[in-house]
Amino acid sequence: MDLAVRYLARWDRTVAQVEQFLLHRGASPTQAQHVIRRLSGLRYLDDHAYAERWIERRLARHPMGRARLKAELRARGVAESLADEVTDRVVQAADEEDLARRALKTKQRKGRRYKPAQAVRLLRQWGFEEETIARIIKLRDEPE
The missing domain is CATH 1.10.10 (Arc Repressor Mutant, subunit A)
Known part of the structure; x- marks a missing residue:
């Protein structure tokens, strides 16, 4: 748990990124899932909020279209359906x-x-x- 919290302290991360980090550092899959459930319950991990914040920051720095945003979110471990939903909503509002x-x-x-x-x-x-x-x-x- 301490390792995951320190990992999250630097930057916003997705569930997949935290899970991959924990597994890479030697945690068992069961331990990683337990930590992820705990962090999600504490609202330290929220892929929906992560995707919204990430898209807004990305568009402010470098405007791009839906397809590219979705692809980059998918590369960060955001589920395809969530990436579609958030990208469509944010880009529609942004024109x-x-x-x-x-x-x-x-x-x-x-x-x-x-x-x-x-x-x-x-x-x-x-x-x-x-x-x-x-x-x-x-x-x-x-x-x-």
């Missing part, structure tokens, strides 16, 4: 088109102006939906 514009603007601040094909490729890499990309590129290339 994906606005996120895509911010993502391109962030890259263009460094003095680069992307051609439409480059912008499409970047937005796809960042996990934006095709409809969003088409609207952004169309609006971007219209004369003002």
Whole structure:
């Protein structure tokens, strides 16, 4: 328990991350599950709250689309259904088109102006939906 609490003291973690850490440090699967249940009961571990906080921080630093956010949450051990639910809710509130514009603007601040094909490729890499990309590129290339 002490080992897990010290591990959680540095950063927010998912249940899967704590479990993997405990198993790697020599805890038995039964011990790891007991510690996880105890930490969850104390509200030190909550994957739903973790996912919401993580997405909000990630979008503030580096705007990206739903697909990329979901993939990164899955890589951190968040269940697929939970990653889908939280990502859809947070991105819907944030407006994906606005996120895509911010993502391109962030890259263009460094003095680069992307051609439409480059912008499409970047937005796809960042996990934006095709409809969003088409609207952004169309609006971007219209004369003002």
